[in-house]
Amino acid sequence: MSISLQPIITGMNGGPEAIMQNFNNVKNEMERMNGSVTVIPSEQFTPINGFSIDRKSCRGFVYKFDSFAIIxxxxxxxxVTLKGWTYKEAVTIPKSYLNGFSKFQTFNDNRRTTDDSWQYDIDFKIDKGVMTVYTRGNEYNNKGLDVAISGILYN
Structure with missing residues (x-):
């Protein structure tokens, strides 16, 4: 949040007006930041490339503001049956939930670990609305993986 406020000193000409203008600047910025929340229903998650999903585990939220959104x-x-060091698109959501944003930056590390202590990476491709899986050194034979990501959408 960036607001430019006018300094006000005792006895200045137009002091009450400047106070009101500062108040309006703060109020307008607070209203601009007041976002909305969109829930992505589990039915909108679509597995691709032979993967399956547990519908009960699907969660999706988009917190929209004027110039950015948090997803x-x-x-x-x-x-998940993949050789080691394999990249695969796993799950899509409709791009309409991305509200026309063109860039995505994750909030956290994309590396995950299985129950067997195998590492894998996940990512989100905003241009396709796709969550991806990248197996690291191990060969996955009909495994299940938690694919969860959060970040900021912007232009």
């Missing part, structure tokens, strides 16, 4: 996505992906 939180997650589900449990099954039928």
């Amino acid at each position: 939180v996505l997650g589900t449990y992906v099954g039928n």
